[in-house]
Amino acid sequence: MVETPRAKARSAAPAPPTTAFSERVRACFSGAAPQYEGSARIQRAIAWRLGHLCQPLAIGPGPRADLGAGTGLLARSIAQHRPDLNLLRLDNCQALLETDPPEAGGSERLLWDLNLGLPAQLAGASLLASSFALQWLEQPRLQLDQWASQLARGGWLVLAVPCAASFQQWRQAAELANVPFTGLALPQASDLINAAERQLKLLRCQRLRFSRRRPQALAFLRELKAIGAQASPTGQLSPAELRRLQTHWTPSPLDCPLEWEVLLLLARKP
Numbered sequence: 001m002v003e004t005p006r007a008k009a010r011s012a013a014p015a016p017p018t019t020a021f022s023e024r025v026r027a028c029f030s031g032a033a034p035q036y037e038g039s040a041r042i043q044r045a046i047a048w049r050l051g052h053l054c055q056p057l058a059i060g061p062g063p064r065a066d067l068g069a070g071t072g073l074l075a076r077s078i079a080q081h082r083p084d085l086n087l088l089r090l091d092n093c094q095a096l097l098e099t100d101p102p103e104a105g106g107s108e109r110l111l112w113d114l115n116l117g118l119p120a121q122l123a124g125a126s127l128l129a130s131s132f133a134l135q136w137l138e139q140p141r142l143q144l145d146q147w148a149s150q151l152a153r154g155g156w157l158v159l160a161v162p163c164a165a166s167f168q169q170w171r172q173a174a175e176l177a178n179v180p181f182t183g184l185a186l187p188q189a190s191d192l193i194n195a196a197e198r199q200l201k202l203l204r205c206q207r208l209r210f211s212r213r214r215p216q217a218l219a220f221l222r223e224l225k226a227i228g229a230q231a232s233p234t235g236q237l238s239p240a241e242l243r244r245l246q247t248h249w250t251p252s253p254l255d256c257p258l259e260w261e262v263l264l265l266l267a268r269k270p
């Protein structure tokens with residue numbers, strides 16, 4: 001079934017958010033839906049890179065999906081590099097699923113909470129792609145296990161996920177300011193690599209490192225908010241704590257802290 005980009009996302013089964021935090025994540029992404037694409041610079045670059053990786057792959061029949069697809073940056077990038085591939089876009093945020101530039105082709109969308117695992121229709125998948133989404137799930141490693149087990153023999157996993165070494169400047173400033181680090185607890189890259197290796201043959205396994213010095217704590221936090229990525233299980237800082245964070249947000253001019261550690265995996269089920 002192919003739906004037009006403007007059509008409402010279809011729900012295969014009622015997929016209520018599994019926890020209050022999942023609901024908060026969804027609300028934050030919903031609020032950012034109108035400006036997501038204009039602000040998601042690193043996500044766009046990674047989507048392009050993953051799409052490029054898909055170009056030479058021999059992909060069999062069977063379901064293909066972009067997991068945590070959001071506005072479809074990755075699904076569209078894959079379709080640009082491989083016009084023969086039209087991925088089902090899964091996400092639990094309807095507002096993001098329905099946001100699409102007019103030139104986008106119509107691909108099927110499914111409103112689905114990935115904390116519940118994958119829907120039955122993805123059993124025997126020939127391609128599971130996901131970018132910047134796995135870290136939002138409650139148990140990223142467990143879900144990755146399940147994604148790998150849903151692949152058909154010869155099926156591909158194409159994955160990018162930010163990992164625990166990210167946000168150095170933020171962590172350092174929070175420690176110096178003696179305020180909680182309110183970022184998401186990102187998964188350890190080594191854990192995800194181990195999980196993937198248990199079932200899949202890794203053809204590419206890279207830890208991409210993006211470093212950037214940010215002069216202002218508030219500007220940095222606003223950038224996260226612009227893409228809806230501000231939800232935090234540890235809550236928000238008070239205005240006084242934010243001021244303290246800003247005061248300590250001053251790395252030496254020579255120091256260029258790691259902003260993103262992104263694990264990139266291309267793997268195949270033997």
Ligand SMILES: C[S@@+](CC[C@H](N)C(=O)[O-])C[C@H]1O[C@@H](n2cnc3c(N)ncnc32)[C@H](O)[C@@H]1O
Nearest residue numbers: 043068069070073091092093113114131133136
């Ligand atoms: C940073 S965005 C990335 C979107 C897209 N993959 C990209 O690269 O632009 C994270 C996405 O994960 C989705 N997400 C978070 N938790 C989810 C869940 N439990 N089930 C399904 N999608 C989820 C969000 O709605 C959002 O679309």
